[in-house]
Amino acid sequence: MLLPDARFFVRAVPVNAAAGAEAVSREVELALEVVSPFPVSQLFYGHLWHPESAHALVFAAFRRRFTDDEQAAWGEAERVVPHFVLATGLNPGVGRTVVLSDGASLTAVYWGEPGPVPSRVATVPVLPDATEAQRTAGRLALLRAVGSVGAGVVDLPMPVPTLEEANEQRVTWTAGEHVLSLPLSEGSDLDVRDKGQLAARRTSRRRARLLWRGFLAGVGALVLLALGEAALIGLRTWETGRLARVEAQQPAVDRIMSQQALATRIEELSTKQLRPFEMISLVTVAGNPGTQKPASVQFIRTVTSGLYTLEIEAQTKVGGDLALYQAALRQNPAVASVEVAKHDLRDATTTFVLVITFKPEALAMPGRSS
DSSP: EEOOOOOOOOEEEEEOOOOOHHHHHHHHHHHHHHHOOOGGGEEEEEEEETTTTEEEEEEEEEEGGGHHHHTTTTTTOOEEEEEEGGGGGTTTOEEEEEEEEEESSSEEEEEEESSSOOOOEEEEOOTTTTHHHHHHHHHHHHHHHTOOOGGEEEEOOOEOOOOOOOOOSEEEEETTTTTEEEESOOGGGGSSHHHHHHHHHHHHHHHHHHHHHHHHHHHHHHHHHHHHHHHHHHHHHHHHHHHHHHHHHHHHHEEEEEEEEHHHHHHHHHHHOOHHHHHHHHHHHSSTTTTTOOTTTTEEEEEEEEESEEEEEEESSSSSHHHHHHHHHHHOEEEEEEEEEEEETTTTTTEEEEEEEEEEEGOHHHHHHH
């Protein structure tokens, strides 16, 4: 919001350029205490300063010059500044002056030193029905007041807000061929409103931004959860359909499995019959390699375990024949392994149990593969 220039007095105050923005703000307040007839607490004030400048441009107005209704209108504004602040962004150069109007007054902004901060600002009121001669006279009085010459003057028509998309960094106006802009992110010192209220406003807006970001994060999380729930529903629907298809195909699968089991059983009955006599023959009949059973070894009982294992319970009165018989069986090409499961010596008689596992191909029926 732009305020009438005529309500403000403006001074250039020397400052320590190397002190920093906070120190310059304190120097500005001290300078106002000296030059102002009113306490700082009764002023609306602000200042313009740049790190390259050795002075700050201070502007202030007595608070009672603004009605309560006018102050109430400031609440929603991003910045509240005097009208002439728009011209400070032009920085036309040393010795040059910018003259602009706010409708009720003419203001001259003069740069007497290098840098973006003007050196002097002067304002004269202009009546709405003033003649061109009166306006010209007021303009010349302004130029004399700031110490400018006519050759270095830039006259700006009434600035008009630029109609463009909202910009969170700056607001712009057009004045003839010139574009005047006011940065929002760096213009807090320009704002003339109560400094305590401005600090509270900044804190409130930071809190609001944090809450808004938290709200957006919560909405994002809810969206992700909704997408996850939708995905779960889709997967559940797909799984239900898959189970329904499996259940529909189960009878056919059961028939195939039954047929496969029957075929396997027929295959086993035809090719994998239990052959206990062949097993005994392979380990006892003379002439088979490794089957020469010592005469002292007597079989008591034989039991099959599966299709390829034979358990032989036997005894001998010659203890060494057990080791000889076991070694001979291990040389038998039909035998996969030989283990002594039980070994007992009583009354000079050795009782033992041999567990003999045969190779499947050794028990295959002639003409068939196992």
